Amino acid sequence: MKRFGVAVLSTLVLSSAFASLAGAQPGDIKVIINGVTQQYTQSPVVSQNTTLVPLRGVFESLGAKVDWISKAKKVTASKNDDTLTLNVGSKLAYKNSNPVQLDAATQIQKGQVLVPLRFVSQSLGAKVNWDQATRTVTISNQANGSTTDDQTNSLSSKPLATPVTQVTYDTYYNDSLTYDDAVKLAIADSTTIKTVETNIDQTRKIMQETGKNIDYVPLEAGVEASDKAYKGYAQTNLNYETAKKNLEMTKEGIEYNVKDLYNKLLQKQNAVKLAALNIEDAERKLKVAQIKRDNQMSSDYEVTQATNLVTQNQAALDKAKKDLDSAFLALNQLIGYKPEQRYELKDKPVYSEFKSNVETTVSQVLTSSTAIWLSEQKVDLAELSLKLYNFSTPGNTPYEAEQLNVEKAQLATEGTKRQLEEAVRNAYNTIKGLESQYSQIQAGLVSARSAADMAKKQFDVGLATELQVYEANLKVTTAEQQAEDLVTSIDTLKMAYEKPWVLQGAASGAGVQ
Numbered sequence: 056m057k058r059f060g061v062a063v064l065s066t067l068v069l070s071s072a073f074a075s076l077a078g079a080q081p082g083d084i085k086v087i088i089n090g091v092t093q094q095y096t097q098s099p100v101v102s103q104n105t106t107l108v109p110l111r112g113v114f115e116s117l118g119a120k121v122d123w124i125s126k127a128k129k130v131t132a133s134k135n136d137d138t139l140t141l142n143v144g145s146k147l148a149y150k151n152s153n154p155v156q157l158d159a160a161t162q163i164q165k166g167q168v169l170v171p172l173r174f175v176s177q178s179l180g181a182k183v184n185w186d187q188a189t190r191t192v193t194i195s196n197q198a199n200g201s202t203t204d205d206q207t208n209s210l211s212s213k214p215l216a217t218p219v220t221q222v223t224y225d226t227y228y229n230d231s232l233t234y235d236d237a238v239k240l241a242i243a244d245s246t247t248i249k250t251v252e253t254n255i256d257q258t259r260k261i262m263q264e265t266g267k268n269i270d271y272v273p274l275e276a277g278v279e280a281s282d283k284a285y286k287g288y289a290q291t292n293l294n295y296e297t298a299k300k301n302l303e304m305t306k307e308g309i310e311y312n313v314k315d316l317y318n319k320l321l322q323k324q325n326a327v328k329l330a331a332l333n334i335e336d337a338e339r340k341l342k343v344a345q346i347k348r349d350n351q352m353s354s355d356y357e358v359t360q361a362t363n364l365v366t367q368n369q370a371a372l373d374k375a376k377k378d379l380d381s382a383f384l385a386l387n388q389l390i391g392y393k394p395e396q397r398y399e400l401k402d403k404p405v406y407s408e409f410k411s412n413v414e415t416t417v418s419q420v421l422t423s424s425t426a427i428w429l430s431e432q433k434v435d436l437a438e439l440s441l442k443l444y445n446f447s448t449p450g451n452t453p454y455e456a457e458q459l460n461v462e463k464a465q466l467a468t469e470g471t472k473r474q475l476e477e478a479v480r481n482a483y484n485t486i487k488g489l490e491s492q493y494s495q496i497q498a499g500l501v502s503a504r505s506a507a508d509m510a511k512k513q514f515d516v517g518l519a520t521e522l523q524v525y526e527a528n529l530k531v532t533t534a535e536q537q538a539e540d541l542v543t544s545i546d547t548l549k550m551a552y553e554k555p556w557v558l559q560g561a562a563s564g565a566g567v568q
Contacts, residue, residue, distance in 0.1 A: 109167045255295070482548050
């Protein structure tokens with residue numbers, strides 16, 4: 056098998072992209088690949104006296120292409136003419152169809168496939184060292200007698216493959232989740248939905264019982280008992296119709312709440328990916344500062360500043376991981392999943408220009424809103440009470456007061472219409488504002504990609520450093536993820552724009568789970 060050459064920038068970028076979302080805890084096993092300390096979602100473990108390391112993070116850093124076949128729970132890795140195949144739970148791997156006995160079975164922990172450390176050297180021909188005292192795994196690939204140590208004390212250019220700007224998790228999810236499936240799970244798990252359905256049945260029975268006392272529909276004030284019975288029936292009928300519409304609105308509120316949490320989870324995942332890349336960038340800058348100081352080109356102050364930057368970025372990553380866990384917890388709680396459950400989100404919003412006539416949408420919203428319908432029904436009830444008002448009944452509410460009830464109901468209806476219209480217009484303006492930001496980022500991306508290409512060309516002829524190429528690609532990745540976050544925000548706002556009442560429905564739909 057061909058030995059892997061000196062690590063190049065593209066593999067280093069990949070290793071940072073697959074870096075862990077959690078820092079090492081006391082007692083964790085440390086992994087150093089080509090002089091760079093690695094971080095993984097799941098730290099290496101010792102099982103049956105065998106050290107197991109994250110396959111993707113290690114293999115990608117050494118230049119192999121790794122693919123995960125979810126249904127078969129199988130991993131394939133390839134480099135040049137060599138192909139490796141592993142099945143989760145098996146102690147047998149295959150190298151170019153030839154069986155390789157593993158010291159321990161492969162396993163998945165926190166979304167990562169772990170393989171025996173010795174398999175790294177068996178399959179990749181890499182140099183592997185295990186330091187029991189410090190619990191440190193050191194892995195390096197060598198070629199033509201050169202080692203990774205040669206890379207740590209020189210600022211000169213080195214051969215470089217095309218930089219990779221696309222960031223990918225080093226995570227294997229056994230499960231995946233679409234938005235539609237999440238909505239179904241949330242509705243099925245919602246006690247609020249069950250309560251509303253029970254209320255529909257209850258109000259229906261009350262309405263039917265009340266209707267038994269109705270002999271005719273009064274057109275004006277007449278027999279007090281009959282008038283009172285009819286007003287009671289009208290109220291119970293409204294209660295029943297309201298309960299049915301409330302079920303629809305509650306479901307729409309849950310749909311919005313799922314959309315909101317689903318998209319926020321996508322954004323938190325992006326934040327973790329970017330934070331991991333920023334740590335890699337800070338570590339590279341620290342290494343450069345140390346080299347400069349060792350060569351009397353700078354002072355300890357620059358090293359201290361670079362060290363502080365690493366610390367700051369580590370804190371940012373820790374916060375991003377906590378925010379991601381909170382986002383998973385919020386969505387899991389809504390859809391009835393266990394708090395610790397993790398999965399791949401299958402639906403990612405795609406940008407398309409928002410084309411909508413806001414005046415038409417306002418008209419549609421005012422026509423279809425359950426809240427407006429309910430307000431209008433209350434106006435009808437108030438007018439019915441006024442029409443059936445009996446002046447001869449002692450102790451009745453003054454007629455003028457009943458007239459004011461009609462006026463109050465009408466004002467409430469008008470207020471509801473104004474609130475919904477304002478919500479539609481605000482959502483429209485916000486979406487348009489986000490679209491403008493998206494366009495600006497896309498324009499900036501053109502320049503960033505051009506700069507990254509130029510940095511690569513300059514690197515190839517020795518006019519740029521590895522760090523400069525990495526930072527140019529990091530700017531591209533940062534802009535791409537900012538654009539993705541804007542698209543997910545727009546996607547959520549579009550639902551609020553078309554059905555502004557879901558904002559209230561979401562609160563009621565998520566209130567009791």
